[in-house]
Structures are given as C-alpha cells and as structure tokens.
Amino acid sequence: MQAINYNEMTGLNLSIRSATASTLQESIERLSSGSRINSARDDAAGQAISNRMRASVNADHVVSRGLDDAISMAQTADGSLSTVSELLIRAKSLAIQAGNGTLSEGDRQSIHNEYQSILENIQSISEGTEIFGRYPLATDTPELPPELIGNVPPLSVKFPAQGVNYTFSSGIVSLAYIPAGSKNIAITIDSLGLDDDIQLFTRDGKHLAGTPINGTTADYTWKSRSITSSAKATSKVLTEANGFQHGATYDDTMLIEGGASWALNGSETLAYNGMTISYSGDGDRYEPGKAFNDGSNGSNRLERLKIDNVTEDLVVMVVGSGSFTSNLTWGDLPEPTLTPAEPPKQSRPWEVVTSASYGDEVQATTMPTTPSDVKSLGLTNTELRSTATASIAMGALDKALDKVSSYRAQYGAFINRFESNKSVLAQQRIATQAAKSRIEDADYAMEASKLVKAQILQQGQDAVLKVANQSMENILSLLRS
Structure with a gap:
C-alpha cells in the first residue's frame, strides 16, 4: 500500500475543505436571499430567462396603470357628455x-x-372638462x-371667401x-358713384400704386381727407x-x-422687389372736362389692383x-395667425398602450377626439327668435344629440375593452410570476439539507486536520529529545 506523506494529505484536505466551504456559502446565500440564482454563475441560462420574464411582468404592470388612466379619462368625458345630453x-x-x-x-x-x-x-x-392636463x-x-400689424388684419380676415362682394367704409385707415x-x-x-380709390404701400x-398726393393734379380723394403733402401723409x-x-x-x-x-x-405695371404690380387707374381721372378728378365717378366706378407674387407684407x-x-x-x-402665450384648450387623440410584453411589438389603440363645443356640435348661430329659426335649430339639435350619443357609445366601448385588457394582463402577470418563481426561487428543504451536510463535512475536516497537526508536533518533539 502506497504511503501518503504529510504534505500530500494536508493539500488534499485543504482542497476538500475549500469545496465544502464553497457549498456551505452557496447554501447560506440562497437561504438568506430566497433566490436560487444570485449571480450568473449559479445558472446563466436560468438568469436570462428570468430577466425576460421580469421585464414582461413589469411591462404588464405599467400597461395596466396606463389602462387605468385611460378608463378614468373615458369615465370623466362620459360623465360630462351625460350632462351635455340633458342640456341638448x-x-x-x-x-x-x-x-x-x-x-x-x-x-x-x-x-x-x-x-x-x-x-x-x-x-x-x-372647455372645462379636464383630466391629466x-x-x-x-x-x-x-x-x-389673426396676426395683426398695428391694428390691421390680413386680407383673409376681410375677405373670407373668394369673389364675394363685401361692403366697407373708405377713409385713411388701412383696409388690410x-x-x-x-x-x-x-x-x-x-366706389358706388362717389370716388373711392385703392392705394398700395x-x-x-413707399406708395406703389394708387392716386397721387403731390403735384398740380393731386387726387380729390386725398385732398378731401386733408392729405395735401408728403409730410401730412x-x-x-x-x-x-x-x-x-x-x-x-412717405x-x-x-x-x-x-x-x-x-x-x-x-393700365400700368410696376416691377418692384420681385413683384409685378398692375393697376387699372382711377376712372375719375380719365373723365373729360370738369368731370376730371371731381370726386365723382361716371361710367368707370371700378378699380383693380393685381400682384403676381407678394415678396413682403404690403398695406392696402x-x-x-x-x-x-x-x-x-x-x-x-396665407392666413397669418398669432400663437397666444397660453396654448388654447384643444382635444387631441390619446394613444393607449394595451400590451408590451418582452420581444413582442407594442400593441396600442388610439382614442379619437370627441369635440363637444358649440361649434363642433353645429349649433353656432342657432336661435329661437322665430318659428323659422326654431325649426332650423330643431334639426341642428337632433344632429348634435346624435353626435354626443355616438361619443358616449365610443367611450363605453373603450371602457369595456380596457377592463378586458386589464383582466388578461392580470392573468398573464400571475402566470409569468409563477413561472419565474419556479426558475429562480430557492428550494428551502434542499438548501437546508445541503447546508447541514456541508456543516458536518466541515466539522469532520476540522477534526482530521487537528489530528494531523498533533501528529506532526509529536514527531518534532521526539526529534528535539
């Protein structure tokens, strides 16, 4: 039988002791944390699977909270629409x-x-129904x-429709x-008979088109308003x-x-700053004899100003x-508009996430706008001052009530859908958590058994090492004698 010297026995004992200590430490870590996987070395594949499951569980939880918010919004809107229905x-x-x-x-x-x-x-x-901003x-x-320059609006304000005649007062105040x-x-x-002249600045x-202020034939319309010189202009x-x-x-x-x-x-054209401007001329200034420039138009009451491409703001x-x-x-x-300092109250579509599990495409649904202001309901300018207007109002009110009813049906359908989505997510979350638990949770009975076994082995190894140390001391003692 081959003999084992002291160094070999000691090295072997220390190696076994290290493995036992590692097993003991692993069992203590699992029992204290409750988790079988405390680092990637415990189970790399299991940890990857568990992380994916944890991501899905957390996503389901966040999606469920978002669905709660969407349900709250739908309920708030439906409650207000109920009041609007009664009013209609x-x-x-x-x-x-x-x-x-x-x-x-x-x-x-x-x-x-x-x-x-x-x-x-x-x-x-x-305008007052508000939730989550x-x-x-x-x-x-x-x-x-509209964006004004001074007190002057853009043309689109004064002329909302093409080719339609609108009536205005003339003077020395800008039209648009x-x-x-x-x-x-x-x-x-x-000009409807009395002379009114169009001017472009x-x-x-710079006075680009119109009738003159200066000169021996200064126009009657300017003189009638006491504008008789460049300084006064x-x-x-x-x-x-x-x-x-x-x-x-001027x-x-x-x-x-x-x-x-x-x-x-x-009858005359001007090229200025990339624009081609043409002007018909003032009919009063083409009349013969005493009728010339007398402030009254004869046969030519019309004037026209044309511009092909406006490269800068011009005053009419x-x-x-x-x-x-x-x-x-x-x-x-263009219709230049002024953005107010405080954004206007406006309904916007609301996208609601209904599913966002790990590795899957995000599923979402959009809640469309449900504008219920007087204009959107088609009730602007309706009145009840006569039987005729009352009849018109009846038809408009019927359409408005139909629209509000469709909005309420829409919100009801969303509430039911989101409640169903929440139920599915809750079941999915429970199942995923159970599967994750089976992968990463520690088996307390098995880990406790491993702990006791490792403790017994460690105690036995300590005893053997102690005996080995005593034998060595005895040999050294005999040699010293």
Whole structure:
C-alpha cells in the first residue's frame, strides 16, 4: 500500500475543505436571499430567462396603470357628455316650444334667452372638462387669432371667401395687409358713384400704386381727407396703427397712377422687389372736362389692383369719404395667425398602450377626439327668435344629440375593452410570476439539507486536520529529545 506523506494529505484536505466551504456559502446565500440564482454563475441560462420574464411582468404592470388612466379619462368625458345630453334635450324642448306660432314676441325672447344660456353652459363644459392636463371635449380645431400689424388684419380676415362682394367704409385707415407669400392677388373695388380709390404701400412708406398726393393734379380723394403733402401723409397716414413701420416716410417716386387709358385688368405695371404690380387707374381721372378728378365717378366706378407674387407684407388702403364694395381673388393666400402665450384648450387623440410584453411589438389603440363645443356640435348661430329659426335649430339639435350619443357609445366601448385588457394582463402577470418563481426561487428543504451536510463535512475536516497537526508536533518533539 502506497504511503501518503504529510504534505500530500494536508493539500488534499485543504482542497476538500475549500469545496465544502464553497457549498456551505452557496447554501447560506440562497437561504438568506430566497433566490436560487444570485449571480450568473449559479445558472446563466436560468438568469436570462428570468430577466425576460421580469421585464414582461413589469411591462404588464405599467400597461395596466396606463389602462387605468385611460378608463378614468373615458369615465370623466362620459360623465360630462351625460350632462351635455340633458342640456341638448332641454334645448330641443325649448325649440319645439318656440316653434309654436301662438307665442308673443316677449315669450319667444324669453325662450331664446334660456336657449342661449344652455349653449353657453355646453361651451363651458366642453372647455372645462379636464383630466391629466387634457381636455377631451374641447374643440380639436381651435381658431387662433389673426396676426395683426398695428391694428390691421390680413386680407383673409376681410375677405373670407373668394369673389364675394363685401361692403366697407373708405377713409385713411388701412383696409388690410397682404401677407408675404400670397400669389395671384386681385382686389377689385366698386366706389358706388362717389370716388373711392385703392392705394398700395410698403410698410416703410413707399406708395406703389394708387392716386397721387403731390403735384398740380393731386387726387380729390386725398385732398378731401386733408392729405395735401408728403409730410401730412407721413404724419397722418403712415402710422403704426395703420400697419406701417416706426419711422416710415412717405415716398411716391415709384407710384403708378394708371396708363394712357383706363383698363380694369391693368393700365400700368410696376416691377418692384420681385413683384409685378398692375393697376387699372382711377376712372375719375380719365373723365373729360370738369368731370376730371371731381370726386365723382361716371361710367368707370371700378378699380383693380393685381400682384403676381407678394415678396413682403404690403398695406392696402381705400381712400375716400363714403362706402364701397370689394371682392378678392387669389391663387394662394396665407392666413397669418398669432400663437397666444397660453396654448388654447384643444382635444387631441390619446394613444393607449394595451400590451408590451418582452420581444413582442407594442400593441396600442388610439382614442379619437370627441369635440363637444358649440361649434363642433353645429349649433353656432342657432336661435329661437322665430318659428323659422326654431325649426332650423330643431334639426341642428337632433344632429348634435346624435353626435354626443355616438361619443358616449365610443367611450363605453373603450371602457369595456380596457377592463378586458386589464383582466388578461392580470392573468398573464400571475402566470409569468409563477413561472419565474419556479426558475429562480430557492428550494428551502434542499438548501437546508445541503447546508447541514456541508456543516458536518466541515466539522469532520476540522477534526482530521487537528489530528494531523498533533501528529506532526509529536514527531518534532521526539526529534528535539
């Protein structure tokens, strides 16, 4: 039998002791943490699977909270819509009552006043229903105020429709400004007999088209407004309120007054800053004899100003002392709007995540807008002051009630759908957590058994090592003797 020397026995014992200590430490770690996998070395594949499951469980939890928020929003909107429905039903009753021809004017006015109060209440509810900083019943197309230069609005405000005649008063107050970017602009005015003349200016005071202020044949319309010199034009016409820049100075060096003969589509043309401007001329200045420039138009009451491509904001003024009609056509007409400091209340679609499990594409549904303001419900300008308007209001109220009912049905369907999604996620989360637990949780019975075994082995190894140390001491003692 081969003998084992002391060093070999000691090295072997220490190796076994190290393995036992490692097993003991592993069991203690698992029992104290409750987890079988405390690092990648415990079970690399199991840890990867467990992490994916944990990601799915956490995602389901967050998705469930988002569904709760969506349900709360739908319930809030539906509650407000319920009130709007009641108000519309009351409004319909009032419309039917107003349609009765036996009512006196005073009674009908009282009914109309209550009807207007109902519309104001509906508008207030649509703008006041708020949750999570959102306004589900507000308009989805808020009207932004036009951007003014001074007190002057863009052309689109004065001419909302192409080719339609609108009536205005003439004077030395700007009619509108033509915003840069406009194309193929044609403004036509009818002075209705008394002379009114169209004028075109740059914002720094250049008079590009119209009738003259200076000279021996200065136009009657300017003189009638006491504008008889460049200085007076600068002080009284080129004001910031009229849309001109601060420090603007009158300049008529490029003024086109009209050609040799009057022509509605342009008797004289000016090229300026990339624009081609044509002007028909003032009919009053083409009349013979004493009728020339006398402040009264004969056969040519019309004037027209045309611009092909507007490269800078231009100011339009119609000078005179009466009223005129005007229409506008365009190829492209920007509508400059002013963004208010506080964003307008507006309903927007709301995307709700319904599933986001690990490795799968995110599933989401969009809750569309449900604008319930007076304009969106089609009730703007409805009234009950006569049987005819009451009849129109009845039809509008029926459509509005149908729209509100469809909104409520939509919200009800979303609530049911989201509740169902929550139930599915809860079951999925429980199943995933159970599977994750089976992979990563420690088996307490097995780990306790391993702990006891490792402790017994370690104690036995300690005893053997102690005996070995005593034998060595005895040999050294004999040698010393």
